Amino acid sequence: MSDIDLTSRPQESQRLSLERRPFELRALTSGVLTGLTWGIAILGSIPLFSVIIMLVAEGGARLDIEALTALPPAGFEMGGGFANAIIGTLVMVAIATAISVPIGLLAAIYLAILDPHSPLAGTSRFVAKTLTGFPSILAGVFTYAVLVINFGYSAVAGGVALAVLMLPTVVLAAEESMKQVPKKMTDAAYGMGCTRSQVIWKVVLPTGLPGILTGVMLAVAGAAGESAPLLFTALFSNYFMSELMEPTASLSILIYNFSSMPFDNQIELAWAASLVLVLIVLVFNILARLIGQSKV
Amino acid sequence: MSATAEAMAPRAAAFSPIGDAVIDCQLQKVFYGDFLAVRNSHVPIEKGKITGFIGPSGCGKSTVLRSLNRMNDLIPSFRFEGHVKYHGQDVYGKTVDPVVVRRYIGMVFQQPNPFSMSIYDNVAFGLRLNRYKGDVEERVQKALERAALWKEVKDKLNKSGLSLSGGQQQRLCIARAIATEPDVLLMDEPCSALDPIATRQVEQLMLELKERYTVALVTHNMQQATRVADTTAFFGVDISGGGRTGYLVEMGETRQIFQDPQEELTKQYVSGEFS
Numbered sequence: 217m218s219d220i221d222l223t224s225r226p227q228e229s230q231r232l233s234l235e236r237r238p239f240e241l242r243a244l245t246s247g248v249l250t251g252l253t254w255g256i257a258i259l260g261s262i263p264l265f266s267v268i269i270m271l272v273a274e275g276g277a278r279l280d281i282e283a284l285t286a287l288p289p290a291g292f293e294m295g296g297g298f299a300n301a302i303i304g305t306l307v308m309v310a311i312a313t314a315i316s317v318p319i320g321l322l323a324a325i326y327l328a329i330l331d332p333h334s335p336l337a338g339t340s341r342f343v344a345k346t347l348t349g350f351p352s353i354l355a356g357v358f359t360y361a362v363l364v365i366n367f368g369y370s371a372v373a374g375g376v377a378l379a380v381l382m383l384p385t386v387v388l389a390a391e392e393s394m395k396q397v398p399k400k401m402t403d404a405a406y407g408m409g410c411t412r413s414q415v416i417w418k419v420v421l422p423t424g425l426p427g428i429l430t431g432v433m434l435a436v437a438g439a440a441g442e443s444a445p446l447l448f449t450a451l452f453s454n455y456f457m458s459e460l461m462e463p464t465a466s467l468s469i470l471i472y473n474f475s476s477m478p479f480d481n482q483i484e485l486a487w488a489a490s491l492v493l494v495l496i497v498l499v500f501n502i503l504a505r506l507i508g509q510s511k512v
Numbered sequence: 513m514s515a516t517a518e519a520m521a522p523r524a525a526a527f528s529p530i531g532d533a534v535i536d537c538q539l540q541k542v543f544y545g546d547f548l549a550v551r552n553s554h555v556p557i558e559k560g561k562i563t564g565f566i567g568p569s570g571c572g573k574s575t576v577l578r579s580l581n582r583m584n585d586l587i588p589s590f591r592f593e594g595h596v597k598y599h600g601q602d603v604y605g606k607t608v609d610p611v612v613v614r615r616y617i618g619m620v621f622q623q624p625n626p627f628s629m630s631i632y633d634n635v636a637f638g639l640r641l642n643r644y645k646g647d648v649e650e651r652v653q654k655a656l657e658r659a660a661l662w663k664e665v666k667d668k669l670n671k672s673g674l675s676l677s678g679g680q681q682q683r684l685c686i687a688r689a690i691a692t693e694p695d696v697l698l699m700d701e702p703c704s705a706l707d708p709i710a711t712r713q714v715e716q717l718m719l720e721l722k723e724r725y726t727v728a729l730v731t732h733n734m735q736q737a738t739r740v741a742d743t744t745a746f747f748g749v750d751i752s753g754g755g756r757t758g759y760l761v762e763m764g765e766t767r768q769i770f771q772d773p774q775e776e777l778t779k780q781y782v783s784g785e786f787s
Contacts (some may be wrong), residue, residue, distance in 0.1 A: 400625035404685070406586060408638045408692075409615035418637070423628045 271494055275487035283488050288454050288470065294481055298489045300456045301465040304371065305496070307457065308450060308466060309440050311375025312382050317432055320386030324428075325416055327387070328394035341391075347384035355380040356445035364449055371457060371464035374450030378442060382435040389431020393424040426507050433504030437497045443468030467493045532559040534696055534726045535580055535617075536597040542575055545589040548753065549575050553760035555745050557696065562718060562727040564741030564766065566734060568786065571747035572758025573730045577698050580728065581617035582610040598696075615642065618694035622701040624681035626673030626688070631656075631665050634673040634684055638692035651691055659687035660717055679710025686717060696726045704732060715740050734782060737766060744769040746778050 237243060282297050289296030323344075327337050359377040367373065397420050405419040421428075443466075451463040452473060467489050474486035533556035542550040550572035557563050557580070565573035575584065582603060584590040596603040603613055615638075626634050635652040644651065652669075656662040661683040665676070673684055682702060689697060699718070703711040718740050721727060731737050737744050745763040749756050762769060762778045773779045780786060 398625070400621060400623050401627060403583070403586070403621060404625040404627065404688075407581070407583060407614055407619035407621065408641060408688070409611050409613075409618075410641060411611050414641065418641075419627055 268494070271487065271491045274484075275489070275491035278484045278488040279491055283485065284492075287456070288465075288474075288485070289481060290454070292479065296481070296485065298465075298467065298470050298485060298492075300453065301467045301470040301489060302492065304374075304450065304453070304457060304465040305440055305467045305493070307460075308371050308374040308378055308446070308464065309436055311372060311460075312378035312439050313432070313436055315375065315379035316382040316386050316435065320383050321390055321428070323387045324390030324394060325420075328391045329412075329416060329420060340387075344384040344387045347380075348388065350381070350384070351444075352381055352442050353444035353448075356448035359445065360448040367461065369449065369451040369463040370461045371450055372460050374446050374464060374466065377445035377449045378439040381442060381445060382439050385435035385438065386431055389434070390424070390428045393427025393431065394420050396427065397423045426509075430504045430508040433500050433507065437500035437504070440496050440500065441468060441493060443472055447472075467496075533557060534559045534599065535603075535728075536595075537576065537580060538594045538596070539576060539579065539592055540594040542572070542579065542584075542592040542594075543590070544587060547755055548757045550758045551750075553747070553758075555760060555763065557726060557728050558743060559726050560722060561742040562722050562729055562740050564737040564744045565728070565730045565747065566732075566737050566744060566781075567747030567758070567761075568749055568781070569732075570756050570758065571749045573745075573747045574700055575758065576747070577700055577728060577730050580696075580698055581614050581619060583614070583619065585610050615692065616694055617696045617698060618689040618692065620682070620686050620689050620697065620699045620702045622704055624678055624685055624705060626676070626681050626684050628672065628674055630670045631673050631676070631684060632669040635687050635691050637688060642692060644692075655687040655691035656684075658690060658717075658720070659683045660713060661687055677710075679706050679713065682706060682710065682714060683717065686714070686721075690721065690725065694725065696728065697721060699727060699729045701730050701732055703736065711736070734770075734784075738770055741766045746773075746775075746781060748777050748781075 238247075282295060284297060284302065285299050286295065286297035287300055288298055323340065327341055331337055355377045358380065359373050363373040363376060364370075401419055401423060402415055405415040410418065446466050446469050450466055450469070452469045453463045453465045455465075457464050471486045471489050471493065474482040474489070477483065535557040537553070537555045537557065539550055539553045539555075541548060553572070553576055555563075555565075555576060565577060567573050578584045579592060580596060580603070584592075592604075598613070598617065602608065627637060629637075632652055635655050636648050639648050639651055653662060653666075656665060661680060664680060665671075665684075673681065676684060682705070686702070703714050706714065715736060718727060718729065722742075729737075729741060731741075742765070743763065744766040746761045746769060747758050748761040749758055751757075762773060762775045764774075769778060770782050773782060
């Protein structure tokens, strides 16, 4: 019996015991380290939860029907809301999605399937990865130089600026999820006599769809919260939008404007608008999760 | 290469089928890049029969099978010398569309690979691909019946093909392959991922399929070859060139290959001396 050595310390294994020894150095180290990781995890989530708690506490009170349906108040006016900013944000995100998803999807098909190893693919992939860390204000400056100087501030310009920011996320997520379609499935499709485009449209895209949609939703959530690119492109408006080619309100710019005003009413509205913005982002993130989990 | 010139010479007399050869496959050399994968293999596939390919790992039997319907085209470094003729037409001819070839010569793979769509859509896939004008529903049912799967799935045709068990998935893949009524069915170790009962079912199915189709079957399992194959091709591996090059050692009626092999290597393999 004394031959059995489980601890590689002969002097301790004289009498074989399988009992737990909580005060052994090994057990103590393990306990301390486990406690430490718990503590750090909680520490990490404190900022997140405190932001949400503060938003609910400060903005929850003003989040009523009026805030969601009325136009922003002027100077000393009481009441009012930010309905035009909600609409503006949704419209500009929709424009950005309509631009970035088709381009991003086609680029991803090229990167993942058509010619993954070509120099062009390597370069595009590198550029896309670099652009994910692109300072968002530069997307605004770029769009200002390309569009705003010629056509003025507009929802379209805002949408383009957001599309520039969404594009790399869409491309990389779509490429990744198409690459994960098992080779045996594409083999089966080729074996059935599919052309390459049939393999892509009938097998690769439907199979990779949950992953692609997850990527799109995350990109949408990111774009909805952007303010810097919109400063240079959509500017702001105190009225409901009547066409796409005019300055347009957005939640993020409204928050920026109102939070620096000396009026309590506007500051309260800025809090409520922040809460709405976070809720919009949250909805898109939850949608992304649900879609990602769903299996055919 | 000259050192192996002698080994390159065909060793057994070429097998000539009694009936019509649907596919006449003469592969002098098959390369993946610089790697010589298969040499000197003349493998005729006889009409209405099951032709079994046996041999140790790396002997090129899957390579030979996949060159019959140009699945190897998907590997960019693939090239070969020789010819593959299907009803007298050169499968690798300049004007031949590999997509069309694969619609006549269907394939069932080693791993069951249903698409991530419903059972019904899996079987209807090829019909829709070919814009089949007739009654799709009837063809789907017929294909599932022939694949001996209908009874098990008829109440859940809308369930995902991936929800089935491994054996059912493989029979689904067979149903998918035969729904379009291909002329030849290539089966690349179709039972290697299956349990013995599912294997038995698929083997039974193969015997029924040969009434209507010509089948070429790669198998690791010699008993399977004796149970289902009419003709057997035995491939060996030649390591004299430094690489591992597969070649056809002997081909003949299955009973003859197993009971009266003409080549010493075949005798050793079928008696289990190496694998």
